[in-house]
Amino acid sequence: MIIEKIKTKRIAVPLRKPFKTALRTLETAEAVIVTIHCDNGLTGFGEAPPTIVVTGDSLESIEGAIQHTIRPALTGMDVTNFEQVFQKLHRILVRNTSAKAAVDMALFDLLAKKMNVPLYQYLGGYQNELETDYTVSVNAPEEMGEDAVEYVNDGFTVLKVKVGIDDIHKDIERISEIRKRIGNDIKIRLDANQGWNPKDAVFAINKMADMDLGVELVEQPVKAYDFEGLKMVTDSTITPIMADESVFSPEDALRIITNRCADLINIKLMKSGGIYKAEAINRLAEAAGIECMTGSMIETRVGISAAAHFAASKKNVTRFDFDSPLMLKEDIVNGGMVYSKNKITMQTEPGLGITSVGEFEEAYK
Incomplete structure (x- = not known):
């Protein structure tokens, strides 16, 4: 199950009511959606919202980390060798936890699809x-x-x-x-x-x-x-x-x-x-x-x-x-x-x- 493409796109969805905490007020949910496409036709999905006041990650930094560092590093790897893949994902750049999480989700989505079971199983x-x-x-x-x-x-x-x-x-x-x-x-x-x-x-x-x-x-x-x-x-x-x-x-x-x-x-x-x-x-x-x-x-x-x-x-x-x-x-x-x-x-x-x-x-x- 070889990684052929890693793609990103931004989404934005308004909230029903402003979300207010001690750190921020939010009226729109924004995120970067990630898809990983493999040679066997399977696609995995992931998501990373920008939460600058907690993780320090913005939409721009999430996309940049995925497109310029994670994508070239993981493309061509075999997802079934997942220990290699996850070790590399966490080794190639520090912090950037939201970008890593989105890619991680998509990888686990693919692994569970390969086994033909829901991810929780x-x-x-x-x-x-x-x-x-x-x-x-x-x-x-x-x-x-x-x-x-x-x-x-x-x-x-x-x-x-x-x-x-x-x-x-x-x-x-x-x-x-x-x-x-x-x-x-x-x-x-x-x-x-x-x-x-x-x-x-x-x-x-x-x-x-x-x-x-x-x-x-x-x-x-x-x-x-x-x-x-x-x-x-x-x-x-x-x-x-x-x-x-x-x-x-x-x-x-x-x-x-x-x-x-x-x-x-x-x-x-x-x-x-x-x-x-x-x-x-x-x-x-x-x-x-x-x-x-x-x-x-x-x-x-x-x-x-x-x-x-x-x-x-x-x-x-x-x-x-x-x-x-x-x-x-x-x-x-x-x-x-x-x-x-x-x-x-x-x-x-x-x-x-x-x-x-x-x-x-x-x-x-």
């Missing part, structure tokens, strides 16, 4: 159905409360609530308002996106616990580089703490695990550089008794399908954050995993199950 096949949370963007408490009620009425039983944009007391007010509106049966997860300092984080998390607001976990309360601050928050609170932006690589995960800086790890393919390295992170975490969540950036069902297939294949991945395709005004992806409200079902077709993205094949470079 190729990777381990632990389960074929997942429950995703839904994200409440950070806004005024009243608006967030209204949004939370809307999502619960739509069938979601787990909400991921964004905080960390301004005063710590305002964040407590936000969660209090949401809990008041939705009752006690809905899970609430917080994501500060690095927006707090360690002392404020400890105060806020313990205060919310004292108020019995029922916060399941808090994701990345402090700056990504502040491993000591993350450990301080973990050691000083009963509420489980999850590392997200602090973990890009297996080496980052090992540091978190060795120093017990967090209770949980959020694996995202755009940070790890794809499934190949994500598997290594999960294995390290599982050996240490640390459960993982698999999350995503603002992606279409191409990237989310790859992340969901990885997550469904692993017993140690116990939480799922795959709501972004539901935020888009239009679904431009044909095939792939299927949504039914908060439930995601893996398709039975081989690989990612995706047949096309957008209308114009000639748009690929």
Whole structure:
């Protein structure tokens, strides 16, 4: 299964509602779609959104890395010798994790198609159905409360609530308002996106616990580089703490695990550089008794399908954050995993199950 062509094209899909976090506000989902074409007629699909505030990757840098470095390096290689291919993909350039992830997805899509099985089965096949949370963007408490009620009425039983944009007391007010509106049966997860300092984080998390607001976990309360601050928050609170932006690589995960800086790890393919390295992170975490969540950036069902297939294949991945395709005004992806409200079902077709993205094949470079 020889790689003959690697192509890219850009896509842009408006969001139904602006997506707001402590790091950015987004109104349109942009991405680079990648296809890898092999001599046996199979095509693999991948996706990389630009998330400059997290990965440092832009549309231009993603396309440049794929077209000028990855494409010439991998063209002519045999995908079935996948250890050679993935080692080369991660050796030929540093960082550029989003570009690597898109190519990695397409390679795994091809491998599963070659075996004629869905990707989650190729990777381990632990389960074929997942429950995703839904994200409440950070806004005024009243608006967030209204949004939370809307999502619960739509069938979601787990909400991921964004905080960390301004005063710590305002964040407590936000969660209090949401809990008041939705009752006690809905899970609430917080994501500060690095927006707090360690002392404020400890105060806020313990205060919310004292108020019995029922916060399941808090994701990345402090700056990504502040491993000591993350450990301080973990050691000083009963509420489980999850590392997200602090973990890009297996080496980052090992540091978190060795120093017990967090209770949980959020694996995202755009940070790890794809499934190949994500598997290594999960294995390290599982050996240490640390459960993982698999999350995503603002992606279409191409990237989310790859992340969901990885997550469904692993017993140690116990939480799922795959709501972004539901935020888009239009679904431009044909095939792939299927949504039914908060439930995601893996398709039975081989690989990612995706047949096309957008209308114009000639748009690929």
